[in-house]
Amino acid sequence: MEAQRTIYMDHSATTFVKPEVVDVMIPYFTKHFGNPSSLYGIARDSKKAIDVARVQTAKALGADPYEIYFTSGGSESDNWAIKGVALANRKRGNHIITTRIEHHAVLHTCQFLEKEGFDVTYLPVDQYGLVDPSELEKAITEKTILISIMYANNEIGTIEPIADLGAIARKHKVYFHTDAVQAVGNIPIDVKMQNIDLLSLSAHKFYGPKGVGALYIKKGVRIENLIHGGGQERRRRAGTENIAGIVGLGKAIEMATADIPGHNAKIRSMRDRLIKGVLDTIPNTRLNGHKEKRLPGNFNVSFEFIEGESMLLWLDDAGICASTGSACTSGSLEPSHVLLATGLPVEISHGSLRLTLGDANTDKDVDRVLDVLPKVVKKLRDMSPLYYKSGKEGGSNV
16 A cells, blocks of 8 residues: 655745755765865865855845855844844944744844843734834834844745835834845845845755855944854854855755746645635634735644644644644743734634645645645544534634
8 A cells, every 4th residue: 555645834844955956065065075264176166166155145135245144044144133233233222123923033132132231122013914114113213223024924924015114224224134034935035126234044945955044244234243263254254164055055045036936826826725725614714924915835824722733743643744833842832922913812823723835745735635634623623622612613714
């Protein structure tokens, strides 16, 4: 009997590394292994490869190559952007603005800076997770030195009006950083046209390797180094370069941005069929995030009267990989801070499920999930006394 195919629908967590990316990386583990800081031939080969990747990354963002700095991933890039700007501009002011729905790499960095004497404003969002540009402008003071707002949310997929937010920051002469970890490869980006001063990205979100990312720093931005040591990355980021990883990032970002509209059309078609199928067949279900302004592969949904973790276990048993908006699996009893920020009640937030589609998926995968998920939800609700006490059997969806 043929084994059931594993269906991977957690592309927002990580993606597989594409074969073309692996192929360009392999020589830098074996043949071209020289330290780029050395002067002999194989070292120069490594340095040239990094230079090529820098050009590839810059082109994908509408930046100049000298504005790209390679890091270990999105979290380091976020930390460097926020701490670096804060420390370099402390004499000018101590106020930072961000939002309540940021990734923890941003939120925890801002909380750290609060302990160091910085003031942080956490902007609210509407029911769809959107930031109101007028609220941002009202929050700016004469002491504001940095605004950090994510490009697209990793949980609910909502895409923020980055160009408008960046224009407000530019108008008030405040540095603007965006965590674009979920956006790269899904949304066309032009840092200059969109008034972006700093941008974070991570290769493993667009079919590149884990453990490597980049930070775009616009020329002229005052920023302190985060990691001190040697003179790598033009004396801005110490540490021997992850050559193979950087080469992989360059190839992956080149491929991911080659035809964004065409790629999105395919992914969005599967996602929309998944959304419609779930909302049409499972009552008391709510779509989280903006209906149109969302990442092409993102589907975040809440089911009343059940727990997200229970769904994950049942889906995993059926060979379906997904994630939940609740933080219970990490040892916390609190549901997703993102869903709570959109005004979703705690009890409904606990029943959330995130399915994120990508290049590992096919139409048959969607068919399989649409067959399995309604059965899982029904079984869990059958075990929930709250469901029948509510009197909502066959209720409507939002």
